[in-house]
Amino acid sequence: MTMDPAVSLGRGLVLPNPVGVASGTFGYGFEAERMGPIAHLGAVYSKGTTLLPREGNRPPRISETSAGMLNSIGLQNPGVEVVARDYAPRWREWSVPVVVNVAGAGITEYVEVCERLSDVAGVAGLELNISCPNISHGMDFGTDPKRAKALVEAVRRVTELPLIVKLTPNVTDITEVGRAVEDGGADAISAVNTYLGMKISVKERKPVLPGMGTAGLSGPAIKPLALAAVAKLRRAVELPLIGIGGIGSTEDALEYLVAGADAIQIGTANFYRPGVSAEVLSGLIQFATDNSLQSWRDLRWSD
Amino acid sequence: MTMDPAVSLGRGLVLPNPVGVASGTFGYGFEAERMGPIAHLGAVYSKGTTLLPREGNRPPRISETSAGMLNSIGLQNPGVEVVARDYAPRWREWSVPVVVNVAGAGITEYVEVCERLSDVAGVAGLELNISCPNISHGMDFGTDPKRAKALVEAVRRVTELPLIVKLTPNVTDITEVGRAVEDGGADAISAVNTYLGMKISVKERKPVLPGMGTAGLSGPAIKPLALAAVAKLRRAVELPLIGIGGIGSTEDALEYLVAGADAIQIGTANFYRPGVSAEVLSGLIQFATDNSLQSWRDLRWSD
């Protein structure tokens, strides 16, 4: 391949290639590092991180559906302090850029977490998770363009790190929120987070997962939906887009690149196919070579 | 079973049992009638019917996804005149109630179609499809509570037939539209129609399906999403609910009854398992017997 596989997400964040691994499906990267090489990755997006440590929801937390899975982890994470102090130094040794996925209960928490991570070596960027369906109010920012914009503006003020905003698909029109975060000063958009779903235990006559029973659906089942969301966003915003949802093969990744994504994240597939990211990357590179691509953008559909 | 399997959807519409077949997946019932018995059905919901005949979209119109299918049929139908004149008389001979699914480009068309069907023997009820994603503006009513309410009110004025409103799930909060159509005078709500999705042909670097490439996703893939929508609606409205989305087994149907549905519709499964509705019905009846249910409502989850 003569083409440069790198992808720029703005504000100096250049990924060596478009294939990243999605937040919450790769921990903080240390498990995968033990199991095999990870140096091929374009980026690692960390588990959602909050100000204080969170224990997450009570079990059960996951349930399988047709070509999908529901999760209600509840943002179990060690808190930003541990991430900044213990994890980031280890990431500094990696060639793979690590983007920390940030969650919060309100603007203040997001701002504090982002501020704490701002000058930490080893943190290549921030991904604001304004779309986690598994904590109360986790989606308020993601479903309200005004609040989404205000959040991005507030975070923008405290950090020079590249700022990716991760959108929820559980809205009537995802482009409204996309435009709002673009206006608010985001550097890139990742789309999408999980879809609100439910699984019922007929035996127990109640939802399988605790609380109200709703949880986030991910996996191949959602790919057509997420792809439509990315294609819509592509027409609405100028920002680099990271496509997420049901990617488990080179063909899947290519579909997102055609739909308008600049990069992609593999999520659930990491669970059932730990080697998937390396395969997808080499598949993409093979495709680029076979088709003499000059840039990933050559793939883009322009009707 | 000592329990009466019948289900009342309001305004005198009593279905012999909760198992119906969804609009667009059973034609007008005549193909299935040729292939085998249909007398067991709780209801047939007809293909979406418009004022004038429609040829539908150019092919290709369908594409398979993981545990789902995308369709962009574009409301091919013979128009209300043929339905009222030629089809309804045949339905009169059936023991199965037939609900005509009605679509339109604006309030006037909906009203005219409903008016035309109003005194036609053989038509047991109307299902307003305010949620078809495959014609331009097909979702405007379904995504805007105010317009949805106005539409229902307008139709309500011209017909005494039981009025079911079929909601789209492609909204931030389906309960807002649910409440609006309840206020507007609907007798029941069916939920949900298909989810907006897309499939891309990497070879051709464009969507598989024509136009903007978006189409409606149905099948097992959407079941967790549709189930969550039904569970949410159950807490928001008093009206009878008809659960739809990915039902292909007795267990699936039971999940919807637990989530709060009064009846269900089987859609895509009719394509790959033409015998599915009979199996689901006998499975439900077996379950009711084994569990000594007094009413389907006994199944309902009440947290």
Added chain:
Amino acid sequence: MIRSAVKSASELCGQSDLSRAVDEFATCTSVELLQGTLFEIRFHAPRVAAAAAPGEFAQLLVDEGQVPLLRRPFSFSRVDISEGTVSFYLAAVGRGSSRLRLLHPGDRIRVLGPLGRGFSLPSSPGRSLLLAGGLGAAPFPLLMDQLIGRGEEVIWLNGSRSSSELYPDHLLPSGIQSRLIRTQDGSKGDPGLVTEGLPELMGVVQRIYACGPNPMLAAVYRSWASEVAAGHTAASLEVSIEAPMGCGFGTCLGCAIPLAAEGDESGPIGLCCRQGPVLPAQQLNWDQLLNQPAHLG
């Protein structure tokens, strides 16, 4: 796109008889692996076998309703009524066909059929040209069987890119009058396309049956149409075409095919599963057919 054309598709072309279809829980009796990804798979499905006619198809349920979700349509390739078996000739191309290739004798899947409209059989014997490109050979062994049984003279013209994609001789019935082989790479038979030398052949037959990729069928149609116009042949031409199918029996409206109102004029939308898959070539709108993307998945 509002027009009062829906009924006329069946008025124009007739439609399949759904009352013959049976959804049989069939037992795989053999999977014969052929060259490359090609294979023939046989099922014990006596009720389907008893009703199957040449050119008709069955819908195979590869998975009990998950992935792949939809049934897969395959033409009856060979039928043995006394044994109660139906055979399909196919290539492992995608998820469904690849899963079928992995079936073992004894495995059971649902086979729904017969569906669609098949080839018309001659009322009095004459000479037929059966023209197949690649996998398009699938429906012809059964058709030959019935034609030969009726005393018809059969000319078998089988073309493909290379010899590895030709229909295997040992599966053909006996009694074929002449066999012509064409491969694009010349690896077997005459090098070239099936359409070469076609006008001459058309002049000596009463019936032409064709099945293969759309571009091939369109070329055959054009060649035939000009021979007919020139008065060089009075042979009929029936083609078996494909469309993505949701159901196979007319309820999903997914298998739309462009029909011709008169000649090449744009006509109503037809359903491949009910007006087809076999149609008189003049009933199709070939320009529109060729405009459809090759990749259906």
Added chain:
Amino acid sequence: MIRSAVKSASELCGQSDLSRAVDEFATCTSVELLQGTLFEIRFHAPRVAAAAAPGEFAQLLVDEGQVPLLRRPFSFSRVDISEGTVSFYLAAVGRGSSRLRLLHPGDRIRVLGPLGRGFSLPSSPGRSLLLAGGLGAAPFPLLMDQLIGRGEEVIWLNGSRSSSELYPDHLLPSGIQSRLIRTQDGSKGDPGLVTEGLPELMGVVQRIYACGPNPMLAAVYRSWASEVAAGHTAASLEVSIEAPMGCGFGTCLGCAIPLAAEGDESGPIGLCCRQGPVLPAQQLNWDQLLNQPAHLG
């Protein structure tokens, strides 16, 4: 639910060594159908076999990533390093296990393992009680093999609802000291629950290993705890527990299990796949474990 407990799960209980896991494209070598839906399935997976230890598990990829989507966790039941095979003992209960039962020798699937933390093996020989309820027998043949190999005396207590759910004798290794059978319906061995007569047994062993349904394990734990408190036994108790698993290697956080901080006190959340599946019984919060729905699907 904010607490600084995440790290302490591994501090408290240790965690699995992920560097030994291999994702091997394994070939099915046999499927032995046993009573009812029970079967033993064997794979040629030499790298996994070489690393597998008793109580550890593998994640089997039944379908290449569609339906069922997630891998299925099964404990190594028997391992033959020289042949390079691993065997799993299971029942066809749901979609994944039922598909596994339909595999044929020669079929290939991915087997990822070894994963999790297994049973601790004695440093000097003594007497062990291996206590299994129903399918809980699965990990024990391998454990016995290694215990007996180290000169340990093995007492095998196998209980189930009825004789049809007992682990088959012919798959057990030789050298077991005593075998006790209990069935609830009395169809084989002594009628009753495995917990009956347990206190006496506990008094005569150094180690107890248990695997089975949660209620059974909880009863064993309570019985053991009171014997320990009364000073009647100094035996250790290790249990193998189950949780729905997304990954099997600590990244999905889906397999949360309630740990005990001290005794029955509520402790941090642990991961079944990393702190377990085998844990010293006192490290679990049994009240919370029992509160989880039995139906995980």
